Amino acid sequence: MMAHLTMEELAACANGAPGRDHLAACEACQAEVRRWQVVAEGVRQAAPAYLPPPQPLRHALAAIDGAPVRRRRVGLLSAAAAVVLAGTAAYALGTADRAVDPSRPVTVAAVYSTDCPDLKVAAGKLTSVSGSTMVLTTAGGMSITVRAGVGTKITHQVTGDLGELAEGTHVMVRGEGTEAGDTIRARQVAITPDAMKLPGLPNLGDRFNVTRRMAANGTVMGSVIRDGQDGFTVRAGDGTEVRVVTTTSTRLIKQESTVLGGLQTGEYTVAVGALEDDGTLSARTVQQNALTDEAGRHAPALPSGLRDRLPEPGEGLRDLPPLPDAPPEGLSDDLFDGLGCDADAIAGTAVYGAGA
Amino acid sequence: MNSSRPDGARQAVVTFDSHPVEPREQDDPQLLQAIARGDRGALVTLYQRHAGAVLAHLTLVTGDHGLSEEVLQDTMLAVWRGAGSYRSLSSVRSWIIAIARRQARDRLRRRRVTMVGQESLAERAATGPGPEDIALDRAKAGEVAEAIKALGVPHREVLGLVFGTGLTLAETATALEIPVGTVKSRLAAARAALARAMTERGYA
Known part of the structure; x- marks a missing residue:
């Protein structure tokens, strides 16, 4: 009878390598491989591979510089x-x-x-x-x-009243954005401090507008530049304007x-x-x-x-x-x-x- | 010390639309040779190839993702400075992990964090299939993952290198700076500890 799988072979099998012929006929080795596979899967769950940050x-x-x-x-x-x-x-x-x-x-x-x-x-x-x-x-x-x-x-x-918003007020809006990222239906409007440092947005040109992508995902930060009956417009740090629609359930913070x-x-x-x-x-x-x-x-x-x-x-x-x-x-x-x-x-x- | 690259060394090529442009396909030892000559692009490529696995392993061992990123940073700096000392006696990945281990050990020592010393662990061989192995047979991977996080550092290290990073036992021995026989006994001991933990969790 051929020798049982070595530790090296068991580990390799647990990592997906095919075993040698002996494995197909040996229940003890099969059981060992299964146990190591459980361990190996546990390790991979405990330490998932990261894309390097x-x-x-x-x-x-x-x-270095x-x-x-x-x-x-x-x-x-x-x-x-x-x-x-x-x-x-x-x-x-x-x-x-x-x-x-x-x-x-x-x-x-x-x-x-x-x-x-x-x-x-x-x-x-x-x-x-x-x-x-x-x-x-x-x-x-x-x-x-x-x-x-x-x-x-x-x-x-x-909480405050949406009527407190005025042109020039810095806000962070969260809600639901349109696919085009030109409008957000606001769930929440937070007045941010004037002195707060707004994030700098990279200007990547028309082909990739970060503010629009953010807005499509429901967020815009910037200054109120126009007020209207059903909302207002926010100008973000890169100059992009996003329309914010407010409703009676929109909360001002x-x-x-x-x-x-x-x-x-x-x-x-x-x-x-x-x-x-x-x-x-x-x-x-x-x-x-x-x-x-x-x-x-x-x-x-x-x-x-x-x-x-x-x-x-x-x-x-x-x-x-x-x-x-x-x-x-x-x-x-x-x-x-x-x-x-x-x-x-x-x-x-x-x-x-x-x-x- | 300013160890900036020599004049004329190549930078990583940057394009907007295309896939990442690597200078040319190079194997790992060639990359290290290029790094030794001051090629930053080679360091970027090496990072892309290995940093994810190294970071995952460091995080498993330290339990601290932020610290692990910092150790990874120090490791890449050490790779830049020590690339010329690489000898092809081990895989590049195991060589990098060995550096990362030393960086982590130094860092943790400075922080005065007490780790279980490797020497304090008995290198017990497995006692063969028994009731505790039944627990392992029945265990789910998620539960095993949680139990692994509670193992001692040497056990997490050896399991992480063999099954997370995919090193061979010989490469693991190089990375851990221990004999292959010790890798085997430590693997068996780690599994036994894991099986005991699963038994305690009611999987027997």
Whole structure:
């Protein structure tokens, strides 16, 4: 009788290779192959093959050119699909850490750096509020204690009236878009802070209009330029105009001042302020995003058809691997670039650029 | 250190409409030779070929996708700097994974994350089919996948390399820097641990 299959052969069979003749006649080996196949399938489910994301290569190439090696920031789940969609651009969503110092308290690893040396960003679900302190828990499960003082500006989302919209108001609209991407039937209109950094949209010419593709998927961000009886028009960052149709069920969301006790636990909250030596954050601004609908809470997804075609900023379309199905967790590593020390703008950008 | 490519080295070709244009079909060792000469396009091609598998493996081992991307980034940088040291004694993929393992180990050490040391795992051989194998016979792949995530790092590593990345046992041994015999015993021990886990989940 021929020898049983070796471990090498069993593994190869579990990976789909045909076995030698002995296998057909040996029930014991067949059973072993089946068991290894179960293991192999489990491994493939536990570690699905990824399309290689562009960021590691992009950062490695930048480092080759002498740029500092990028380090991740502990992840927060970016969920405002609009921003992510816009960020073809924002595909640069990464988990970079510009400021993790192993000698600092662990809290350091749970905040984001900004252009401003004195301002860090903590973001996550509001876990608890006690007196003038609150605790945020990041998507990565880290807890950060945030202290509010007399001068801390605290806002949260409330519903408003569509009549409050005026020309020039910055909005993020979500709803159902037409196939052409020229009109959205709005489910929700959120007034975004004027200081918020809008995503830069690549201008790829008439053949590939990102704003239209976003709108076809139900999202547009930009400024209100015309108002009408049944809606308004939004001009996006690339100049494309999208008609927004509103109905009686369309909800308007805006930010309104509140106090620490007015915030809801369990909701996505952003705090911007100074990181103290004890690892707590002394907040200058706190904003809570409690009314964004479920669309904003899901992992962002690029519209079908875009995934394999979008470029990195400043790059051609085909010189890097295709995008993965889902961006990794984390705020964009350049999300706060250019915002300087404007705490409100940083907080607003984080609120509308990420969700819990 | 600025290790930018030498003058005249070729860039990746970029076009809008067409499929990705690789300079020309090259096998992996040729790509490494090109990288050693400072060819960035070759690095891009190598990345396209292997990064997905390396990232999947790193994620399985570390359980942290973000960290794994960072390790992958460091790995590609190390490949750029060390391509000239490649000797064709192993497959390029196993060579890259070996680099990735060292990068991950260094990174985790810096973060002071405690991993189960390989040495602490008994390299037990399987005891042959038994009641626990019945659990494996009945188990569903999704349940097995969950149980795999709970295994120790050495077990996840060997399973990931053999069944996720598709390396041969010899290539796995190279990547893990252990003898082939140890790969075999570790595979058997990993499966036994998995079978025990499935038994505990009621599959016996």
